[in-house]
Amino acid sequence: MKTSEIEAGTDNFKENSKRKRNLRIGLVPLFILSLLILSTNVTFAHCDTMDGPLIKDAMQAIGQNNVNYALKWVSSENETEIKNVFNLMMKVRVLSPEAKDIAEKYFFETLVRIHRSGEGVPFTGVKPHGTPIDEKILAADKSIEIGNLSPLKDMVAKDILPELTKRFDKVMSLKNFNVNNVLEGREYIEAYVQFFKFAEGEEEGHATAQHGGDGHTMAAGHAAHIPWVLSGLFFITTLLFGGLFLRKQ
Known part of the structure; x- marks a missing residue:
């Protein structure tokens, strides 16, 4: 092989390596931006905290074995789901301390998620006791x-x-x-x-x-998820195009 061909091959290898390195560097801020968008939650309410009124009512529902303490936080369309989760939780929580914790957490999260959707706010989990309000x-x-x-x-x-x-x-x-x-x-x-x-x-x-009279807006709840869907698509598209580019190189 001639020296000129070897040098040309070496130059191409260096150029490709440089492109891949630059692409990886470029993907980093896009990746971080996606995570920032996904993690953003514009809300000042306290209904999603363990110290908030919603969870307090959920605890009272458990203590009194009366789901009505919790049902007022959701629309009539979601009553069946909350009742089913509540009934299941009440059966499971007596099996063991671990089952109690898991079952109650699932009930809390379901109740908060549905209530937040009705307010037009994405669900980001139930915040722990002591969360600043x-x-x-x-x-x-x-x-x-x-x-x-x-x-x-x-x-x-x-x-x-x-x-x-x-x-x-x-x-x-x-x-x-x-x-x-x-x-x-x-x-x-x-x-x-x-x-x-x-x-x-x-x-x-x-x-x-x-x-009618429920005071919970399901359309707004769906609209609130649009930024999350778009940011998720942006994140996935970034990874796909980046991967395809690297494979072609």
Whole structure:
């Protein structure tokens, strides 16, 4: 083989190696970007934490063996699923301490996932005890507990106080519902969520298209997953094209 051919082959090998190295370097920020998009969850609610009101109601449902404590957090269309999971959980949790932990976790996650979908927010798991909660949320909860807005009113703009007071009064008027009247419970949760959304600065509260009286918007729930689907497709496409390019080289 001539020296010129050897040198040409060596140059081609070096060039291909350089291209592959540059491609790998280029894929790194794309990979990181995909992970960042997938991990983003824009929400300030506390319904997905172990210290939040939803999980507290779920625990009460278990303690009282009454799923109605939990059903108010989901729409009527999702009642059957929650009831089935609850009944299964109650049967399994008595088998062993390990079974209890797994069964209850599954119930909590199912309940939170469906509730969050109804709010139009992606489910990212149930946050552990001690997860930091926004001060406004804590103040809003305290206001409902004591029956007046004093813990919250200094944290919000003065011009929204009239509307905030209106929403708070609605929450308080619905607070003492019969736990076994799930429709009344859902009315309370709808008012509760709209009050919190407004206190956090979201003018609309829930999305406008609602299931008759349920107050949970399934269309919004599906729409909330669009960024996750798109980012997932972007991530997969990046890997596929990168792999094909490397194979051709």
